Amino acid sequence: MRLIRGIGVVLALGAFIGSLYAGTTGKITGRVIDKETGDPLPGANVVIVGTKIGTATDLDGYYYLINIPPGTYTLRASMIGYNPQEIKGVVVKADLTTEVNFYLTSTAIKTEEIVVTAERELIERTATETRRVVSSQDISQLPYTNFQAAVTMQAGVTGVNIVRGGRDDEIAYYVDGMLVNSPVYGGFYQTINNSAIQEMSLITGGFNAEYGQALSGVINVVTKEGGTKYSGEVLVRSDEILPEKYSLGYNRASIAFGGPVPGTAKKVRFYITTEAFAREGAAGFNYQPEYPIVKAYETGTDEFRAFVDTAKAYWYDPRNSYVDSLYRDYYEDAVYWQNWYKDHPYMLPHTWRQDYYLQGKLTFLPFENVKVLISGNTAREQYARYGYGVEQWFKYREFRNRVDLRKRSQVTATINHVLRNNLFYTLNIGYFYNFMKWGVADKEYEDTARVSFLDKLIKDVRFEGYVPDPDTARVIIPGYERYNFGPGNPWGVGDQSNVRFVSTGDYRVLHVHTEETKNFKWDLTWQANKYHEIKTGIEIRAHKIDFYHNSLPWDPNPFLDVFHTTPRQASAYVQDKMEFEGLIVNAGLRLDYVDPNYNYYLETERIRPDTFFVATPEDTIPKEVKPKWQISPRLGISHPITERQVLHFAYGHFFQTPPLLYFYSTTHKTIQQVMQRGNEIVGNPDLKAEKQIAYEVGVATQLTDNSALDVTAFYRDIYRWIGTRSVIALPQSFYIYVNGDYGNVKGLELTYQYNTKYLNFRTSYTLQFAEGTAADPFESYENSYYGTLGRDPRTGQPLPIPHSIIPLGYDRRHTVNAQLTLRTPAGTGPKGILGDMLISVIQRSQSGEPYTPRDYKGNIIADINSERMPWTHNTDLRVSKSIKVKGVEFEILAEIFNLFNIKNVTGVYETTGLPDDNGMAQFIRVEQFGPDTFAIGETGYNPLRDINGDGELTPEERYETYLMAMKDYLATPLHYGDPRIIRFGIAIRF
Numbered sequence: 001m002r003l004i005r006g007i008g009v010v011l012a013l014g015a016f017i018g019s020l021y022a023g024t025t026g027k028i029t030g031r032v033i034d035k036e037t038g039d040p041l042p043g044a045n046v047v048i049v050g051t052k053i054g055t056a057t058d059l060d061g062y063y064y065l066i067n068i069p070p071g072t073y074t075l076r077a078s079m080i081g082y083n084p085q086e087i088k089g090v091v092v093k094a095d096l097t098t099e100v101n102f103y104l105t106s107t108a109i110k111t112e113e114i115v116v117t118a119e120r121e122l123i124e125r126t127a128t129e130t131r132r133v134v135s136s137q138d139i140s141q142l143p144y145t146n147f148q149a150a151v152t153m154q155a156g157v158t159g160v161n162i163v164r165g166g167r168d169d170e171i172a173y174y175v176d177g178m179l180v181n182s183p184v185y186g187g188f189y190q191t192i193n194n195s196a197i198q199e200m201s202l203i204t205g206g207f208n209a210e211y212g213q214a215l216s217g218v219i220n221v222v223t224k225e226g227g228t229k230y231s232g233e234v235l236v237r238s239d240e241i242l243p244e245k246y247s248l249g250y251n252r253a254s255i256a257f258g259g260p261v262p263g264t265a266k267k268v269r270f271y272i273t274t275e276a277f278a279r280e281g282a283a284g285f286n287y288q289p290e291y292p293i294v295k296a297y298e299t300g301t302d303e304f305r306a307f308v309d310t311a312k313a314y315w316y317d318p319r320n321s322y323v324d325s326l327y328r329d330y331y332e333d334a335v336y337w338q339n340w341y342k343d344h345p346y347m348l349p350h351t352w353r354q355d356y357y358l359q360g361k362l363t364f365l366p367f368e369n370v371k372v373l374i375s376g377n378t379a380r381e382q383y384a385r386y387g388y389g390v391e392q393w394f395k396y397r398e399f400r401n402r403v404d405l406r407k408r409s410q411v412t413a414t415i416n417h418v419l420r421n422n423l424f425y426t427l428n429i430g431y432f433y434n435f436m437k438w439g440v441a442d443k444e445y446e447d448t449a450r451v452s453f454l455d456k457l458i459k460d461v462r463f464e465g466y467v468p469d470p471d472t473a474r475v476i477i478p479g480y481e482r483y484n485f486g487p488g489n490p491w492g493v494g495d496q497s498n499v500r501f502v503s504t505g506d507y508r509v510l511h512v513h514t515e516e517t518k519n520f521k522w523d524l525t526w527q528a529n530k531y532h533e534i535k536t537g538i539e540i541r542a543h544k545i546d547f548y549h550n551s552l553p554w555d556p557n558p559f560l561d562v563f564h565t566t567p568r569q570a571s572a573y574v575q576d577k578m579e580f581e582g583l584i585v586n587a588g589l590r591l592d593y594v595d596p597n598y599n600y601y602l603e604t605e606r607i608r609p610d611t612f613f614v615a616t617p618e619d620t621i622p623k624e625v626k627p628k629w630q631i632s633p634r635l636g637i638s639h640p641i642t643e644r645q646v647l648h649f650a651y652g653h654f655f656q657t658p659p660l661l662y663f664y665s666t667t668h669k670t671i672q673q674v675m676q677r678g679n680e681i682v683g684n685p686d687l688k689a690e691k692q693i694a695y696e697v698g699v700a701t702q703l704t705d706n707s708a709l710d711v712t713a714f715y716r717d718i719y720r721w722i723g724t725r726s727v728i729a730l731p732q733s734f735y736i737y738v739n740g741d742y743g744n745v746k747g748l749e750l751t752y753q754y755n756t757k758y759l760n761f762r763t764s765y766t767l768q769f770a771e772g773t774a775a776d777p778f779e780s781y782e783n784s785y786y787g788t789l790g791r792d793p794r795t796g797q798p799l800p801i802p803h804s805i806i807p808l809g810y811d812r813r814h815t816v817n818a819q820l821t822l823r824t825p826a827g828t829g830p831k832g833i834l835g836d837m838l839i840s841v842i843q844r845s846q847s848g849e850p851y852t853p854r855d856y857k858g859n860i861i862a863d864i865n866s867e868r869m870p871w872t873h874n875t876d877l878r879v880s881k882s883i884k885v886k887g888v889e890f891e892i893l894a895e896i897f898n899l900f901n902i903k904n905v906t907g908v909y910e911t912t913g914l915p916d917d918n919g920m921a922q923f924i925r926v927e928q929f930g931p932d933t934f935a936i937g938e939t940g941y942n943p944l945r946d947i948n949g950d951g952e953l954t955p956e957e958r959y960e961t962y963l964m965a966m967k968d969y970l971a972t973p974l975h976y977g978d979p980r981i982i983r984f985g986i987a988i989r990f
Contacts, residue, residue: 024069024094024176024177024220024222025066025067025068025069025070025094026068026069026070026092026094026095026097027064027065027066027067027068027092027527028048028068028075028092028097028098028099028100029064029098029099029100030046030062030063030064030099030100030102031060031061031062031063031101032046032077032101032102032104033061033101033103034082034103034104034106035105036105040057040059040060040061040062041061041079042060042061043056044056044057044061044077044078044079044082044104045077045078045079046063046065046075046076046077046102047075048065048073048074048075049073049075049076049086051073052368053068058530062530064422066422066525066533067525069092069198069222069225070092070093070094070135070198070222071091071092071199072089072090072092073090074086074087074088074090075090075100075102077102077104079104081107082104082105082106082107083104083107084104085102085115087100087102087115088115089120091120091135093124093199093201094133095201095208096124096127096131096133097579099125099126121702122702122707122755123645123701123710124700125584125638125640125646126579127638127648128208128577128584128585128636129205129206129208130156130203130205130206130650130712130714131201131202131204132154132201132202132204133199134150134199134202135198135199136197136198136199136224139194139200140195141840142842142878143840143842143876143895143896144194145237145252145277146194147192147200147221148161148188150200151200151202151219152817152844153764153817153819153842153844155710155750155751155766155817156205156714156747156749156766157202157204157766157815158766158810158815158846159812162216163204163216163217164204164216164217164714164716164747164768165716165743165745165747165769165770165808166216166217166716166745167216167743167775167776168187168810169185169659170215170216170217171188171216171217171219172211172212172214172218172219173188173221174218175190175221175223175410176221176222176373176375177426177428177521177523178428178519179213179519180410180432181213182434182515182659183545183659183660184515184545184547184659184660184661185659185661186659188219189408189436190408190410191355191357191377191379191408192221192223192377193274193275193359195224195233195235195273196224196256196271196273196359197221198222199221200219200220200222201219201220202219203217203218203219203220204217204749205217205714206634206636206650206651206696207634207652207654208575208586208634208636209573209574209575209588209589209590209633210523210535210573210575210588210590212571212573212655213571213592213656213657214656215656215718223271223361223375224258224271224361225258225269225271225361225363226258226259226270226362226363227258227259227260227269228259228260228266228269229259229260230257230258230260230990231257231259231989232255232256232257232258233254233256233987233988233989234253235253235254235255235985235986235987235988236251236252236254236985236986236987237250237251237252237253237893237895237983238252238983238984238985239981239983241984242982245343245344245346246346246982247346248279248280248347248351248981249278249280250279250280250983251277251278251279252277252278253277254273254276255273255274255275256271256272257272257273267364268362270360270361270362271360272358272359272361273358273359273360274356274357275355276355276356276357276457277353277354277355277356278355278456278457279351279352279353279354280352281350281351281352281384282347282348282349282351283349283398346979346980348386349386350386350394350395351383351384352383352384352456353381353383353384354382354383354457355379355381355382355383356379356380356458357378357380358377358378358379359375359377360375360376361373361374361375362374362375369417369418370415370416370417370418372413372414372415372416373412373414373415374411374413374414375411375412376409376410376411376412377408377410378410379406379407379408380406380407381405381406381407382403382460382461383403383404384401384403384404384441385401385402385403385404386973386974387974388401388402388507390907390972390974391500391972391974392969392972393483393500394507395489396488396489396503397483397488397501397502399440399441400483400502400505400506400507401440401507402438402439402440402509403439403440403441403461404436405436405438405463406434406436406437407434408432408433408434408435410430410431410433411430412428412429412430412431412519413428413429422526422527423524423526423527424525425523425524425525425537426521426522426523426524426525426537427521427522427523428519428520428521428522429520430517430518430519430521431516431517431518432516432517432519433514433515434515434516435513435514436511436512436513436514437463437512437513438510438511439463439464439465439480439507439509439511439553440464440465440479440480440506440507440510441462441464442461442462442463442479445461445462446461446462463510464478464506464510465478465480465510467510467548471548471562472562472668474556474557474558474560476553476554476555476556477510477553479506480506480510480553480554481504481505481506481554482505482554483504483505483507483508484502484503484504485500485502485503486502486504487503487944488501488503488504489503489944489965490944491944491962491964491968492942492943492944492961492965493945493961493965494965498924498969499965499969500969501965501969506554508552508553509549509550509551510548510550511550512548513545513549514545514546515543515545516543516544517541517542518541519539519541520539520540521537521539521540522537522538523535523537524536530579531578531579531580532577532578533577533579534574534575534577535573535574535577536574537572538570538571539570539571540568540569540570541568541569542566542568543565543566543567543569543660544565544566545563545564545565545566545660547561547562547564547664548561548562549561549562557677559677559680560666560668560669561668562668563664563667563668563683565596565597565598565660567595567596567660568595568597569593569595569657571590571591571592572591573589573590573591574588574589575589575634576588582639582640583637583638583640584637584638584639584640585635585636585637586634586635586636586637586638587634587635587636589632590631590634591631591632592632592655593629594627594628594629594689595627596627596663596686597625598625598667599622599623599625599685600622600623600625600684601620601622601623601667601671602682602684602736603618603623603686604684604686604736607725611728612729612730613728614729619671620670620671625685625686628689630689630691632652632653632654632655633653634650634651635650635652636648636649636650636651636652644701644703645699645700645701645702646699646700647697647698647699648696648697648698648700649695649696649697649698650694650695650697651694651695652693652694653691653692653693654691654692654693654694655690655692656689656690656692657689657690658687658690658722661683662683662684662687662722662737663683663685663687663737664683665681665683665737666680666681666682667683669682674734675729675731675732675734676731677732678731678732678734679732679733679735679785680734680735681735681736681778681781682736682737683737684737684738687722687737687738687739688720688739690719690720690721690722690739691718692719693716693717693719694715694717695714696712696714697712697713698710698711698749699711706754706755707754707755708752709751710749710751710752711748711749711750712749714745714746714747714748714749716743716744716745716746717742717743718742718743718744718745718772719742721739721740721741721772721773721777722738722739722740722741722777723737723738723739723774723777723780724736724737724778724779724780724784725738725740725780726780726781726784735780735781735784735785740773741772741780742772742773742805743770743772743773743808744771744772745769745771746769747768747769748767749766750764750766751764752764757823758822758823758824758825759820759821759823760819760820761818761819761821762819763816763817763819764815764817764818765814765815765816765817766814767813767814768811768813768815769811770808771805771806771807772806773801773805773806774801774808775808775809775810779801780801783798783799783801787799787858789860790858806863806864806865807850808850809849809865811849811865812846812848812849813847813868814845814846815844815847816843816844816845816846817842817843817844818842818844819840819842819843820839820840820841821838821839821841822837822838822839822840823837824836824837836881836882837879837880837882838878838879838880838882839877839878840877840879841876842875842876842877843873843874843876844874845871845872845873845874846871846872847868847871848868848869848870848871848872848905849868849869850865850866850867850868851867851869851910851913852866852867852910853867853913854910854911856911856923869905869907872902872906872977873900873902873904874897874902874977876895876896876897876898877896877899878893878895879893879894880892880893880894881893887990888988888990889987889988889990890986890988891989892984893984893986894982895983895984895985896980896981897978897981897982898977898978898979898980900980901980902977903976903977903979904976904977905976905977906974906975906976906977907972907974907975908975915971916970916972916975917967918970920966921966924959924963924966925959926955926956927955929955929958930955931955932955933952933954934952934953935952935953936952940953941953944961945957945958945961947960
């Protein structure tokens, strides 16, 4: 009923209501003119060649064609008494208008049909926002297999999903008009094969009212449809042919095929693409002591047995004849692994991955004015993780680190119905399913059922443990053991302070959750006249979420997070795009509605900083969360100053419902259970939408026929960012999500491009100041629990978060991108061997992220985030050679990432500013390891620390091996970018 009432509010806005609809079509407008007299030609026919799309000009010679899928077309204008004219290479982009004018000559002047090629405009004269469009051809020329890499090359993008200084959950991803973000985490969890993409556009500011659930940007992907002719591609990439030192066991293969369905007169077309990807990981060191200690254990004291049980010593019984050979085996094994990563600098354990992906689209044309699209995709990703955050805890703990399994499916039915040549609607019905699970893999199943390459690719990984019934039960989950830091590594060293290598036990989480979303969306587009294009519609999204997260599954009282909920969302917009001579105005109004459909207990209004919380009977009474809605106005203006220069301005209020995890986390517990466990972050179903007020102004100038420059300045205020607040209580304090953080971002974007037939160059520069109170919702929690900002020397309590804004942790002040693409014409070089080559070079340079300097005791010694990591520089290269044989194209290619093998620093220790040394080794002394020397058979001897292998372990060797282990642990590869990576490939296209 509440959802129906919410829709009623939407309907009250007026007769036409809009949806959360991403544009998937564009528009062509122009004029047909008599070339000799300059008079307009009313009644002239304008058609898209090869289609049934066409129209006639009005009394002033104007025409418009709407509902055109992105692509490159040929237009033809004709009229009785005039020679027809064709214009080839007309590019149509989603949401944008392409202007094409015709100049016809009278048949009194005898001439052949005129065919010209459209000039590709380098600036978007009808865009009222900052929009970067990347075509399928642009993507195919890059060495990347993920279209998001193409996104990071655009101005305003300073990291993966970091756009104009926003958090990484602030981008809305649309695929064929449907929002595909995860409702739980807010991120993008789809997989799209590059060969399936027709066009991708990034809107970094000023997005129209039709776009919602985004603060930083919108990424709109339009996938390919099958054509009237058959086409296909097979593409294989691999690094297996490289020497072992450089190979990562990388293999990726994709197949794409499309065309008409036989026997349907080309009224039914299909396009299908599939991809499989596998990557190996390094073999893991799995040292388990098996020395003959039985007799000594049986005759030893209780203290000695406890000593052995905790793996603090290894005992050798010298009376056994095989002791020396056993010791030698372990010694040699240690030496091998101490050198292994030096010989394999590119390979790490826990980095294997096996994915597959399938996408298809059917296009039906039952009538001339109706198009029906049925599209779907399914994907499976499974992979191991190397790091525990940025720590190397599980580097030498084979099989017991985190493994992820993700499975997704989506199906969408779309009806596009043209009612008149200026009016059409689109109806979408969709279903999205997402399954995510992570934990520790079942080793027995891995060793017996997932052995061959094909087994690993096809079969899903299995996990230790299970979700109990009921899932809220606090029980010990079998198969999981508490992790311990210890000597199970090539150095024989492990402790809680400096060398935190896990020796026994497991990764600490078992997680399972599913998300289901059902979409209904209707959108109407009406070209009222040559000046006004009106859009409107409505969308309803119904979610079903089942969530289980068990941190410390070996504990009878774990950190347990369980919720089952069915939230609902609705949204609406109305928008008018007004295109006048010299002025384009995009004005709109948007409404967003969310119903968490949940009860909650704790009222956040009662929680005040530094105030002791006492539970009352009111906290045991469930309270219904009221639905929330907000209206946001949008305004964008584009002013073509000249034919080659455009000024645009945009202003808007933008809202985004926070990821639903922050609404429901840990809400299955009573307030008493929360306080009993302590250190838990409790969800807040009464959270408000995050809000942004943003401005931007820009000038785009086409400098010459081949070059253009775009300059845009932007300013953002972000309110009600999600944060955490400490709740002081007994017996244990806890935390709660609140709308408590603020962000402010301002910056400047410059883009220059130069395009010719064989040479393309594009470079962009982003100057950005991203500041705020917290870079992510957990900063306040981490400060309160871990004291990351230090502690008050009088009270011992964590110092409070500063009220003034500071540089955000992901702020990069300067970002420079450049891409140079060179094509060689056929026949170049001796016997044409250098012809039909493509060379693409991509350069990305960035200033470093900020960090907070500290002394060796952890105290802050300067302003928060006042120091910067060094700049990073990365050069990627793609070289390919094509050969065409009887309509089939064969391409061989090479891809090199980090061409110059630069060791880019992406993380540092705050005590030194270095990526591999925290400075603590200077405080380690040989005297700390005692005066005794231990021989084989004596308590305290460890062959892994016997550097010279003479059977005696001296204090100096214990000291040296400790420093070597410490150096190994601190030199985490997670503080560096990827090293040089080389791949080769072959493609076949027709």
